[in-house]
Amino acid sequence: MSDVDSGPLRAPKPKAGTCIKCKTRPSTVVLRHVQYCKDCFLFATTGKFRSAFGKSAISNTTGHKAMVAFSGGPSSRALLHLMKGFQHVGSHQSGQKRLFDELVICHIDETAAFNGSSTLDMARVVVDTEYPDFTFHGQLIEDIYEDEALSSIDKKEKLRQLFAQAGSLTAKEDLLWHIKMHLLVKAAQKLGCTRLILGDSATRIAIKVISFTAKGRGYSLPLEIGGDIHGLYPNLVILRPLKDMLAKEIAIYDHSQGLLNSLVPATNFSTMAPPTASIDRATEEFIVGLDRDFPSTVSTIVRTASKLKLASSMNGQSRCALCHMPIQSGSKDWKQRITVQSTQCTRDSAPGTLTVPENILCYACQTDLSESEGWSRLADDASPSTQLEEFRSLGYPTLLTQDDMHQRIKDFLLDD
Template sequence: MHAEPHEKKKIQVLDSALICHIDESALFEEQSESSHKLADMATKEFPKMAFMSRPMQDVFSDDFAKNADFKKVFKAIAGSSDYDYLVQINDQEAMPSSDAERAVKLRELFDGITKNTAKEDLYWHMKMTMLVTLAKKEGCSYIFMADSSTQQAIKMISMTSKGRGYSIPFDIGVENDMTFPDLAILRPMKDMLSKEIGLYNRFMGLEEYVIPPTDFNTGKPAKSSIERLTEEFITTLDRDFPSTVSTISRTASKLTPLNDMDMSKKCAICSM
């Protein structure tokens, strides 16, 4: 974002940046103070960057729910299976208007899904949809994701296991400028191991800013979901064979989408 006049080799790529935080405290109480903590950190450490925080339950607000495809996805049907639960049309009831009502609706949506794997997938797609919608609204050209090499390796194996192998180049590639018009998704930390990031935070005195992430698998046994099982497998293997993660990540970075893929047809849930 900033290059000094004497730094000839550096190029200023961006004029400005926006820190975007999705507040998940409606689902996970441990995250209740995360928004305030991050806002304070942004003001103190990164005054040149704007900060934005939106609660996850806003996915039911007009900003996000007016997309007709997206509306079809969220409908709770009593006695149905998890996947039927996600794809029924939500026309007969009005969208909740208050923040508290939306938070209740969000919790009901996830409480009605019994499988952790299905919960994780929906949770990730909702967050991604919110980020893309907000980026377009703010006129951003890029979204920088903080996926580490370890996360990339876990995603590649778990997504392939779940049958999402076709979209891996978009989901975990270094650069995805094909899925969304006028918006590229970049992953600049894709060569850094999560352990390296942890050690860097410690040596640079950044630990006070770290908010431990919480999701549906926090503290759960390895077999609670496909992603949790994959995480256990990769991290255990990487402990004895340190090249595991980098080998998987390099393989993932070589994958490219099919030439004859019809980019005009998209999935209502994941936008891929």
């Protein structure tokens, strides 16, 4: 009972090379300076995954169809494997047929944006051969234009033009992420899924906390990193059950379970790019480097960020047309106060740089778009519906519904 007994100095220290949990088997894994044998490591990892589901308010999974986002990278590969075990144990322990009614695995083939070779078949083979109980859903990134009467080639070309005009690497990476979220949400809703399960690890979340703050996404940060997000999209809850697992832990899990030879190779804008090429790349380099020497870096950032609460001013009504996150009002005034927008010699040569349509875009998306060609066409004095049309004509996808739209233009409508 005494504090002294439970203190770390008095606990019997395992011999070097022995697992800290079972204290019998030789250790094969070192994580945060602690040694585990393979069995105890897998037991701890699986337990952490299940408790993430247990902690979420969605303890009742029956009656729900879930979509798992599967890029084929180390995190989502582990996620798929953990979901399989979770479904199985759930059915064994509770006597139910299965945990979720159905699991749809969604892979988005992003290669049209990079001229790479398709990843769709590789992802399909992994799911069909190893997880035949799951339903595979493949989606091409150019399908973001599926509502438009365009040929497959034209859709690809339109997508490439959109990325070509997007300006910096940071803006391109943000745009790619928004398009992928659009496609996942649209596919989940179309297929009747009420849960969308993402493979964000603790390391990924720590990187997001820092990079999103740097990009001016602090207002909606709790929605971007939370383990259990309701209300962001109609009838769809976002879950992040890997949020307590380090990228290293996930890599060891993949290795221990023999999953490394069935990863789908990733291509993205920053492959081969130097660490300073974008905010995401610079942050990743910083966090991963720091965590190597100070193993509590990631968990400290994640724990601290998880205490963030949504602003009381957030009403959920006004959403960004690009990222679908809530728009913080007054960002335009704030930006004008802190920004040097013109000098005597550039004032006449740079018309349009003051134009910030905060009616339809959040602060961070305004910043991304301010580097893109065509930006000055989005006139601030136009009505939100006109701005939205302009925005779409630039090739940007939006997830706005009729209700969202009505909310934007209600000040321009006469009462019945």
